[in-house]
Amino acid sequence: MGWLAWERFRCNIDCEADPQNCISEKLFFDMADRLAEDGWRELGYKYINIDDCWSAKQRDGAGQLVPDPKRFPRGIKALADYVHSRGLKLGIYGDLGTLTCGGYPGTTVDCVEQDAQTFAQWGVDMLKLDGCYSSEEEQAEGYPKMAKALNATGRPIVYSCSWPAYQGGLPPKVNYTLLAEICNLWRNYGDIEDSWDSVLSIVDWFSAHQDVLQPAAGPGHWNDPDMEKFHVEVFLRPLSQAASALIFFSRRTDMPFRYTTSLAKLNFPDNTVYEVQDVYSGKIISGLKTGDNFTVVINPSGVVMWYLYPMVQPWCLVRQQGPGGGVHPLIL
Template structure:
């Protein structure tokens, strides 16, 4: 076991494929996105608090500021599908739905910017969006100019109603048009997800040159099995994704759904921990007006967020898996490259749905090798248990992990 784990740890490199050269999202983006929670609800008479409208997004912006999410790093408020009119205007330009967005998108962007937030918007590479609204096919340049004129800060470009065979040329075109506007717009692509669905192996180096972040698997839904399915897929394909992952170019396993009643506190911790080990985008999809306190505490956990936002931007990997317990490890700061000694974030994940799991090893079995030891800190613990303690590599540790839960620690290398 130690030989297996040590091999992987010490063969990690920081080589990353050349990325989209727009200087944006050098750390994984954080924010809020409407889709998983609110989908395409457009009936504002029956559902005034949950319909896709400017009121929903201004409400979420207000809560992001007042409840500490912006201070914690969540800065994007992202519109998803169903925001536009069903047809373009006479000039073939996109227009926001006049009833649900009476002030228009430019006004909404200004509202976000005044609060220190940023606005994201949704479009589709195909003829139509996934919900049947006008798509950007044949209008890529025009739409890029429109989004820039509105002051948009991020574009999610979906891939419904388009052939995956034209995505390797079409998605880079939109990247070019966005950059040519002169406005910094983060570019989120769904390109590889549609290739995977079609049985095509994504060419991630080309994707990384065109996109800042990209979805590569199916949509998350409000249930634990969906989170587990995404984790399983990422575990299986991690060797393809790790070399292209890093500052300015991020694999996106989809939205954080902590704060929704469909998942437990332990499951919320598990998703937040593993997404952070991956240095994944942290884009919540929940109703910030009704997030339970225990879930809010997870979403605002500064120590876990710091793992996600570590400047090295390393995508951690599943290092070992036994008895339904997965052990994930991520290199991070502080470090001393001259002596090849790094700090690590480590997640012990119990996949069992009904029973606790116990892990008992010594730190050397995980490949930790610094003779001066490490300061070990439990990132979800409270009180005295949260105080870092010194551990030597030959020391044993024992953790009990709740069903569908995690233990997450940081091992900070002792250099002096």
């Protein structure tokens, strides 16, 4: 997880009139300090991500991307070094096209290898590759090509692809099997805006298409619903070792909502007992049976997240002959 500049700061490049809110090295140095000093890093927020409008309007004489010299006078490498010194990682934005969405130099297919090397030399840890000003054919060639180019640099760089968002987000135009092979995460839908209508439209889209989207995700390759703005709906995600993640999500904006249900109503297996941990509060609920009713209190525009795993039952143990003739229990 991390922090991304786009939703709040967009393409504000007027650093003379608005120095505290423009896209500049100062903004990212400051945000690195906030994540490191205000406790966000320890909660798992590790990435400081630059979005569009960071570069100069032209490539340099060698054809390389360069940051705007007035807004990033020390360069991206110095920024990356500072971010790393705070125990964080730096992400950057590119666009597979003639121009970025904001009108800055894009990464055409013939520049993919060069730009991948540039990002690696700067010490970048993540690349978000947008798709403005490119054709379907260029995207089909360029996104896999960038994956190979990033791997060829020898530097671990998380690769975020916007490719499916430009193809409607769904099969048959979107090949999620291929995406899982080349991308670490991908944008399926439009950008989030600063409104609940925008948040709900994204939630509704992912909910309507979860049967397609959920199987595509897994370790190392994830659906990306864009930035969080923590509204009641329940989302279930099976995890390894028979564990599960549950999210209770309230659409109300006026007052806390008390939601009562049971694991049985959420299609958990019958006659099972669970250990439950509230991910945010740390509260433990031990011995929750599938048929037991429980109540969660969800704040306006808030979320409650649970981590659950089945407690070992006596009938889950069998005895197995050991190498030396001894017998030891085996959990099935």
